[in-house]
Amino acid sequence: QKNGVSNGSLYKKTFIEHFEQAPMYVAVLTFLGFGVGTIFGYLRDFMRAWGLEKRNIATEREQQKDFVPLYQDFENFYTRNLYMRIRDNWNRPICSVPGPQFDLMERVTDDYNWTFRFTGRIIKNVINMGSYNYLGFAETDINALKTVTIELQKYGTGVCSTRQEMGTLDKHIELEKLVAKFLGVEDAMVFGMGFATNSMNIPALVGKGCLILSDELNHTSLVLGARLSGATIRIFKHNNMQSLEKLLRDAIIYGQPRSRRAWRKIIILVEGIYSMEGSIVRLPEIVSLKKKYKAYLYLDEAHSIGAVGATGRGVVEYFGMSPDDVDVLMGTFTKSFGAAGGYIAGKKDLVDFLRTHSHSAVYATSMCPPVAEQIIRAMKCLMGLDGTTQGLQRVRQLGKNTRYFRRRLHEMGFIIYGNDDSPVVPLLLYMPGKIGAFARRMLEKNIGVVVVGFPATPITESRARFCVSAAHTREMLDTVLNALDELGDFLHLKYSRYSKSSHPELYEETRFELED
Amino acid sequence: PPTHIITVNGKECINFASFNFLGLLENEKVKSTAQASLKKYGVGTCGPRGFYGTFDVHLELEERLAKFMRTEEAIIYSYGFATIASAIPAYSKRGDIVFVDEAACFAIQKGLQASRSNIKLFKHNDMTDLERLLKEQETEDQKNPRKARVTRRFIVVEGLYMNTGDICPLPELIKLKYKYKVRIFLEESLSFGVLGEHGRGVTEHFGINIDDIDLISANMENSLASIGGFCCGRSFIIDHQRLSGQGYCFSASLPPLLAAAAIEALNIMEDNPGIFQTLWAKCEWIHKSLQGISGLKVVGESFSPVLHLQLEESCGSRENDEKLLKRVVDYCMNGGIALTQARYLEKEEKCLPPPSIRLVVTVEQTKQELDRAASLLRKATQSILN
Numbered sequence A: 001q002k003n004g005v006s007n008g009s010l011y012k013k014t015f016i017e018h019f020e021q022a023p024m025y026v027a028v029l030t031f032l033g034f035g036v037g038t039i040f041g042y043l044r045d046f047m048r049a050w051g052l053e054k055r056n057i058a059t060e061r062e063q064q065k066d067f068v069p070l071y072q073d074f075e076n077f078y079t080r081n082l083y084m085r086i087r088d089n090w091n092r093p094i095c096s097v098p099g100p101q102f103d104l105m106e107r108v109t110d111d112y113n114w115t116f117r118f119t120g121r122i123i124k125n126v127i128n129m130g131s132y133n134y135l136g137f138a139e140t141d142i143n144a145l146k147t148v149t150i151e152l153q154k155y156g157t158g159v160c161s162t163r164q165e166m167g168t169l170d171k172h173i174e175l176e177k178l179v180a181k182f183l184g185v186e187d188a189m190v191f192g193m194g195f196a197t198n199s200m201n202i203p204a205l206v207g208k209g210c211l212i213l214s215d216e217l218n219h220t221s222l223v224l225g226a227r228l229s230g231a232t233i234r235i236f237k238h239n240n241m242q243s244l245e246k247l248l249r250d251a252i253i254y255g256q257p258r259s260r261r262a263w264r265k266i267i268i269l270v271e272g273i274y275s276m277e278g279s280i281v282r283l284p285e286i287v288s289l290k291k292k293y294k295a296y297l298y299l300d301e302a303h304s305i306g307a308v309g310a311t312g313r314g315v316v317e318y319f320g321m322s323p324d325d326v327d328v329l330m331g332t333f334t335k336s337f338g339a340a341g342g343y344i345a346g347k348k349d350l351v352d353f354l355r356t357h358s359h360s361a362v363y364a365t366s367m368c369p370p371v372a373e374q375i376i377r378a379m380k381c382l383m384g385l386d387g388t389t390q391g392l393q394r395v396r397q398l399g400k401n402t403r404y405f406r407r408r409l410h411e412m413g414f415i416i417y418g419n420d421d422s423p424v425v426p427l428l429l430y431m432p433g434k435i436g437a438f439a440r441r442m443l444e445k446n447i448g449v450v451v452v453g454f455p456a457t458p459i460t461e462s463r464a465r466f467c468v469s470a471a472h473t474r475e476m477l478d479t480v481l482n483a484l485d486e487l488g489d490f491l492h493l494k495y496s497r498y499s500k501s502s503h504p505e506l507y508e509e510t511r512f513e514l515e516d
Numbered sequence B: 001p002p003t004h005i006i007t008v009n010g011k012e013c014i015n016f017a018s019f020n021f022l023g024l025l026e027n028e029k030v031k032s033t034a035q036a037s038l039k040k041y042g043v044g045t046c047g048p049r050g051f052y053g054t055f056d057v058h059l060e061l062e063e064r065l066a067k068f069m070r071t072e073e074a075i076i077y078s079y080g081f082a083t084i085a086s087a088i089p090a091y092s093k094r095g096d097i098v099f100v101d102e103a104a105c106f107a108i109q110k111g112l113q114a115s116r117s118n119i120k121l122f123k124h125n126d127m128t129d130l131e132r133l134l135k136e137q138e139t140e141d142q143k144n145p146r147k148a149r150v151t152r153r154f155i156v157v158e159g160l161y162m163n164t165g166d167i168c169p170l171p172e173l174i175k176l177k178y179k180y181k182v183r184i185f186l187e188e189s190l191s192f193g194v195l196g197e198h199g200r201g202v203t204e205h206f207g208i209n210i211d212d213i214d215l216i217s218a219n220m221e222n223s224l225a226s227i228g229g230f231c232c233g234r235s236f237i238i239d240h241q242r243l244s245g246q247g248y249c250f251s252a253s254l255p256p257l258l259a260a261a262a263i264e265a266l267n268i269m270e271d272n273p274g275i276f277q278t279l280w281a282k283c284e285w286i287h288k289s290l291q292g293i294s295g296l297k298v299v300g301e302s303f304s305p306v307l308h309l310q311l312e313e314s315c316g317s318r319e320n321d322e323k324l325l326k327r328v329v330d331y332c333m334n335g336g337i338a339l340t341q342a343r344y345l346e347k348e349e350k351c352l353p354p355p356s357i358r359l360v361v362t363v364e365q366t367k368q369e370l371d372r373a374a375s376l377l378r379k380a381t382q383s384i385l386n
Helices: A024-049 A077-089 A146-155 A163-167 A170-183 A194-205 A220-229 A241-254 A283-293 A348-357 A359-363 A369-383 A390-412 A432-444 A474-491 B028-041 B056-069 B080-091 B106-115 B127-143 B170-180 B202-206 B235-244 B256-271 B274-289 B318-335 B367-385
Strands: A101-108 A117-128 A187-191 A211-215 A232-236 A266-271 A296-300 A328-332 A342-346 A424-428 A450-452 A463-467 B005-008 B011-015 B073-077 B097-101 B118-122 B153-158 B183-187 B215-219 B229-233 B296-299 B306-311 B356-360
Touching: A024 A077, A024 A432, A077 A432, A117 A474, A146 A369, A146 B028, A163 A359, A170 A187, A170 A342, A170 A369, A187 A194, A187 A348, A194 A220, A194 A296, A194 A328, A194 A342, A194 A348, A194 A359, A194 B080, A211 A220, A211 A241, A220 A266, A220 B106, A232 A241, A241 A266, A241 A283, A266 A283, A283 A296, A342 A348, A348 A359, A359 B106, A369 A390, A390 A424, A390 A474, A432 A450, A432 A463, A432 A474, B011 B318, B011 B367, B028 B256, B056 B073, B056 B229, B056 B256, B073 B080, B073 B235, B080 B106, B080 B153, B080 B183, B080 B215, B080 B229, B080 B235, B097 B106, B097 B127, B106 B153, B118 B127, B127 B170, B153 B170, B170 B183, B170 B202, B229 B235, B274 B367, B296 B367, B306 B318, B318 B356, B318 B367
Parallel strands: A211 A232, A211 A266, A266 A296, A296 A328, B097 B118, B097 B153, B153 B183, B183 B215
Antiparallel strands: A101 A117, A187 A342, A328 A342, A424 A463, A450 A463, B005 B011, B073 B229, B215 B229, B296 B306, B306 B356
């Protein structure tokens, strides 16, 4: 369904998201494909068990054969039989900077993907549509990395201590002040790993007796943090505000499950951009709901910080809202800033509480100084503090690239999910056979794409996911689009039922041939 | 920079608090390898391992670690805490049984919590207690043999315990393993690069065949002066984590400059096996010189580079103990020795260790500095605790 609803006063610009459903025959063929794969899987397992076929996987030690088996046979059924067939499309090793183009190491397999062998050749200048390099900060330009090299020489690579012991360096304090200024909040705290930021701080903020309302499609780190906290978790449908409101009302009316007491805290966990769907969270509605029912909001901006918004400050700026509306702003530096680590920002009380009570401050090492310096220089560039407008140009270039790419894909007739402004573009493939074929043929054309299937996505909706970057030029995008066009016709991927006219829109014509 | 001489709040002190055991934080070769890798790869990897985040440096580091530890395969994580916290839930699920030591570190506790298995704690380093629990489990199994055939059993121990500085009795554990058919996960964060003739850890120290241990997990943040962690073992076990280790599949990979630094640090460790002997000698020296201090007792093995100094008699409440220890630490800081109190999250730990000062011995400290630290501590306890 197409949501073209502009919600009057809440949304300042139109919020268009697409989640088109495929025609029925596609779903049937997908199930058929999985069915055939499963039957063959059983056949081969049978042959392997009876010794008719060679067993290629590693086995248990002789001395430990009578121990309880470590893996149930059934758990690995999917891995052994379906994933193994197309395994060469993942974990592809690269040997250059993950910029808009990179060099892939060529690997071949002699025994149908059970083992790989490197031929030693390097495939050069493959166009990179898979790395999370939204603003193009993954670069090796010597001038850009000058400060990072200086810091590396001065500080070395490790820290060897936790934040509360000897691990707080002056670099961390500088970085935290900069992050707080960038986002427009009072204070911020940085951590060494993005995944760990979620899984170690959510348990510090909520505990037993609290309620967590989390979106259906939240990332594993949020789910893990919620489970480790011990609070009750309730799930609402993806980006569906009616479902969320119903849950909130039930929570307030009925209270805790058995004692009927009021919940100590109600916290809503959402992400800025969902990486598998490309959809953007409906922030204005959530904020109005949160204010009405007095809940807290935890926003995970892993993909959206730096990528959306007029100056790259994330979904809060994209919707024109103030950062005070969100209680906990969390994000990672891996995607748009080309470094590693995560942060949590918000009011000063919150951050001071986390400095003493977060699991990571006490037990986990702090961020490494050269990485912190990379984030500082990227953020200064974005904010314009280094004296150039390069940061703003990158954000604008990303916006232009995103809109161009999505528009052309729509015109060609592919099914694309997600919001028109999100740089994450999932292209639906559906059938399991096409996953392998698509990725391999794109590699032959020198384009590296990422394909995802079950279990990261629902079983019928396997997709290819493109990450548009500000460093991609128009020519690179055109090459990719032409290749997609050819491949779409060859593999019959153009499922979209919304026919697009082949002549361009009238208002795009800049020259009219006036007939006298 | 947290190196041998550290500036704390503007005052220069000798660093007895960072876990920089082999002094590799300041090593020029490590830094220049990191610089070269920075020029080639940039800083971040911009993707998880499955989606073009695997660099040739990662593959090389995994091979080198596997060869160094003499196992079949190794897998790298980008954060030390996440290593053991993702490895345990990959194998142990709801319904499985895990026997874990009471003094296990926080990362292990979080990994166990995430795995939702049944956890049985046994007293620290007490093999009779563990045997008692294993026997109880055996009698339970005989009541329900069908269920027993599918519940997996694990023992999780650390090589050198962070909270007490002791070593685990590995030979007895191996005997128990084969007697009761339990798998062993060994966590070697402190002992990797410290114990053993070539630095291979507790297995080399006791001379045990490394295949007897199912999984060895360690973090590179202590001896290797990098960031991240690794697990090593047989391919049968390690390969499973490539698809089901949460911190591996769903998180960006280690920045290549840190991986290159770790490779160079491994090279240095392999080339000079003499530094381990130096480290042990220094540990023994300080252990001896701290023995006679009144008011403080030294907890930890004589060859362990991490020592805890606890109060001999506690003054009642934990808070007062901590305040006293803080005064000792401040006194030493003014005298030019940087120490730290061991920090714990009081409400979250299962078995809270008593408050203590943690002293770390590194290869770079000279005998005079060690003596100076010992005498300063003596003076501190005399003035504050009496």
